[in-house]
Amino acid sequence: MTAATAPAAAPPGPVGRVQRSNGRTRAERRLGWTLVAPALVAMVGVTAYPLARAVWLSLYSYRLTDPAGRHFVGLSNYGVVLTDRLWWSDVLTTVAITVVTVAVELVVGFAFASVMHHLVFGRRLVRTAILVPYGIITVVAAFAWRYAFALDTGFVNHVFGLGNFAWFGHRGSALFVISLAEIWKTTPFMSLLLLAGLAQVPRELLEAAEVDGATRTQRLFRVTLPNMRAAIMVALLFRTLDAYRIFDTVFVMTNGAAGTETVSFLAYRQTITRTALGLGSAVSVVLFVSVVLIAILFIKGFGVDLARARGER
């Protein structure tokens, strides 16, 4: 409101100042562009170009190993992808993994963050210990979990007296192990992001609430969590985008068998294994669009403010 009325109320005098500052704004803007130009060029080269090429390829029926048979098919590859049962079954699998892992990670990650935040003694040791899984390469972690649950080398069946239960032979149990490995691996990342949010909660507010007689639970839900909203939403956004693109763990553990194939894996198989570049690019583009939609949903729908979460505002 004030911003809208301000120019009308401005006296004639400062017009020159406005012009001067316009000139300065323009100069600053130019400087800004000059400074980001190298990064922009790099981004266009490594992101925009491959993306545009994928969109271009997705309009063709094209096998890498049959270059002569390449022909334009328009949008029909997208029709094939979006009407294929395999695509929707893979979407369902991916969404299931995403929802379960992100939900569990949020709760466990918050618990870890609280411990790290409130700890007085051994803070460094605990923080390091919590962060160790995140430092392990995903493929290595996936192998470790696979060996733990495998029929021949695994100790899990032995410890829990499960006999010859084939964990990777059934959809439910295989997805359980995959999710478990994912949660183990990325909860530390979640707790790091939440720890930053915890540190932003003003101490005075908590103290005031305590003086007013608020219980622990009330302080958590009325003071701590509302003040961490931005951090929580950013953590959820990052993890959701990551989880939706899950690939390595599935690749190592089941190779997509037993109904555990995810959307990224489908794109990989069409493009790399089958060398069906057209169809594979269509899958990749649809995957990219769904990731963008998730991001828009978070930013517009839930009002995530990335700048505020990073402490810029």
Next chain:
Amino acid sequence: MSGLLVACGGGGARTATPVLGWYINPDNGGQAELAAACSAAAGGRYRITVSTLPNDASAQREQLVRRLAARDRSIAIMSLDPPFVAEFAEARFLRPFTADEAGGFTAGVLTGPVEGATWHGSLVAAPFYANSQLLWYRKSAAVRAGLDPARSPVTWDQIIAGAEQAGTTTEVQGNRYEGYMVLISALVASAGGAVLDRPEAGRDARPTLDSPAGHRAADVIARLAHSRAADPGLATADEEAARAAFQSPRGGFMTNWAYVYGAESEAVASGALDRAVLADIGWARWPRVDPDRPSRPPLGGIDIGVGAFSSHPDLAVDAVRCLTTADSQRRYMLKSKNPAARAAVYDDPEVRRVFPMADLIRESIGDAAPRAKTPYYTDVSTAVVRTFHPPASVRPNRTPAAADRLVTGVLHDKVLL
């Protein structure tokens, strides 16, 4: 200063010998030994270095395709599974051999392997070792089943019923992988049919599993899967799982590659297997589907191709010549237990001592049916295996038709796979 010059000169002399990169399937060191022997014999004209590809055939193909699509010059020679030869040739990843060169690579070589390495009339890879499957059986189980496979050919129906009667299993490869496609293809071929009609037409090839031969093949698989002769782990069984079950007390019959006897002999030598089990193992030709039609056993092995982007194609051809001589193949057969592609190798006394069934292997490779020779082999194979898996789900009147529909859809980019 002079020291520096000497050092530089030395370095120059070392790099002057052209290096030929050979991408190999993993084995027990046999190919690396041949590479060293041929490098030594070349007298400084070239040196072969070996790079090992991943374990399973599909992953090997994937890596080679990725590199060759990027025109990798470091691939001078490569070990190729025969089913992928057509795809590589069609994509112009292989330097075809001239008629002169081809003569040397095919003289005295069994027909199956030569057929498998030929595309559109020209030889595009050199047969190195060949392979086929035999019917392996426990003599004690065969006696209880009332069968004598060594004397007269047996059918699938006989070994399934026989294994049930003997209280043993009939082991095959039923996992969701290429080994299962080997079984399906050989069953269809043995029933007098083929998986594809006009496979060389690429994406316009017509799948023909929905035919009397396809139905017979599906019938054998369904009958085995629902019989007491089926292994409990049939749906995940690969070659090694089948072999482990075969040498266990429940083993009776098994179709598997020629390496089995050598592997069992080594197990006895290392004390891992009772000698009595080895003595109980018999072998015969791959089982028939129809009692009065000779079987067409599966064809396997490795061909050696010359990379189209190599900096030294002529030297690479020379190297392949050295690697595929009868003597190289004989040494390789003895070292790795993989059968040779050249017929004469089977007459070598040492080979006959290690492979008492040498004649049977030679005959099986000669009569073997190559898998569908199409540039889209991976798509065809994956689609068929997906429809036929798990074996217990196969319905002779429905599964072959469903497989045909999926193959057609996949070849024309109408479905995802």
